[in-house]
Amino acid sequence: MSEMTYRDALNLAMKEEMRRDASVFVLGEDVALYEGSFKVTRGLLAEFGEERVKDTPISENAIIGVSVGAAMGGLRPVAELMTVNFALLAMDQIINHMAKIRSMFGGQTFLPMTIRMPGGGGSQLGAQHSQSLETYFMHCPGMYVLYPATPGDAKGLLKSAIRNNNPVIFLEHELLYNSKGEVPEDPEHLVPIGMADVKRPGEHVTIVAYARMTVLALQAAEELAGEGISCEVVDLRSLAPLDEDTILTSIRKTGRAVVVEECWRTCGLGAEITSRIYEHCFDILKAPVIRVSGLDVPMPYSRKIEKVCIPQPETIRQAVMDVMSGVY
């Protein structure tokens, strides 16, 4: 194990996979010379050269379309969209093309490609740059969606994504890049796609979360432990496919659930998870499930009110208290 940042863990995952497999290449806006606008691709151009680390024009739809073609042609592209917000300009290639091609063509081809994109709110970047669009991708069959919370998972999951023969949407939280954690050194250590992780075991309430929300949930759980409430924190890691087993097993144990999502509440991933909990655990629930969500509003710039729109450890703590007391 060695300690490193989420950024460095992602960087190392790409380097290791590029060393391992010559068909892996990286493309995106400012990923080569500038080394990425969040510096995740630092050192890649120097080590792998211009043919494998490519700066592109500001043309998101084409970045993904070109990746689709390259994947169909036998390469293993790792595309970076500068932020998830710009994926909206590439939704045609992502949804209409990338996610459809294998099935629509009767399984005769496959697209081993990964699209990395930083996202999330909390940096006062305003309405067009602060979105949490994870649900948009989860909604569409034909691709996987991953969103790590820790450096260790970031590395292991990105490596799995790059080796996987399906298209993978790989989300990264902008506010986690500097967070530190233990990362296994073994270059063969992978985190499997489709497996959630119990980040903290507990007895009374299950908190289901992902990415930065996991970090906040762990903070809330720590505080609540001091008040005698024991929370189990399930970190989804993989949003599609969802690891229903791990979620349900935990809730069968605790009988209570709080689901935390950074995205908008309406039709958010919390609604999907809550629904699955009701489908399978209705009989054993001791209280209704509570969702803690991003507010259903375009994100305001002002830091004073931006905070109101994003779940905070305090809102998670309150939801746990409510689900425990049954009063809400």
Place this chain on the structure above:
Amino acid sequence: MEARLRNIVPDQELLTFYEQMFISREFEERCAEQYTKGQITGFLHLYSGQEAVAVGATAGLHGDDYILSAYREHAQAIVRGAEPRRVMAELFGKATGICKGKGGSMHLFIPGLNFMGGYAIVGGQFPISVGLAFAARYRGEDRIAACFFGDGAVNQGTFHESLNWAQLWQLPVLFVCENNFYGIGTEVHRSSALASIHKRTCGYDIPSEKVDGMDVIAVYRAVKYAAEKVRETGHPYFIEATTYRFRGHSMADPATYRSAAEHEMWKARDPLPSYAKRLIEEGIATREALEVIEARCRATVDDAVKFAEESPWPEDSAVWEDIYV
């Protein structure tokens, strides 16, 4: 021999150009300072170096003409007539800001001045400009839409779609490319197959012209001519103004990808001192008169910072307001 300024523009307006360029620079440099102090947060893209484009171009337009821009737009808004104090308050995230603190640096909008927005999605403003021009023609209004954008934006699909559309429907759009030679860290020839951006319009048969964007008078003349053409014919026109940003892409960018020599070369062409020199040489202003203008600009920006500091934060309940009509 260059034409004498006085033969092009009346003295008073020449001084206004200087004042507008000076306040733009002053405003941006104070923003940098306030960002460093943590008063301004988020992304902050400064315009220092590019002032001649906003000032010359705005002067070449009518007040009724629409202006749309990207996220590097403080100066464009202020030159159009936005109150510096309300722009600064917006950057501070205060309730008194131009968009009530909801927009921030990248999203200024002042419909009363026909300033129809700063957009942070590269290329988002192209088709919106075309739509505004269509609405103006539809309603029989005597105005055009001026769409400002960077060299990096011309590879978005919306650029090509909008050029084609404007020409196909013969709409009064003036496209103004502020070519500062970089889109973040990528130099224009590394992102565009045809780096001479104004030549790209030949695919749509739109007349275009390249102008020195460090020379306020050159920009003014080019835009005035182009805007008149657009107004007269109802067809689009395209201007590429070559310029340079003296700072990084945003406050987060140390701009190490540009050589010191390149930076120095452009610094030597700083649109402010060269214009001041011309004003003095041609007897339009004395150094002292310019200093009076400069002091006035500084006082205005001081006032803007003070106003922003003292303004109240938005109420938490404001997040639910202004979403639907």
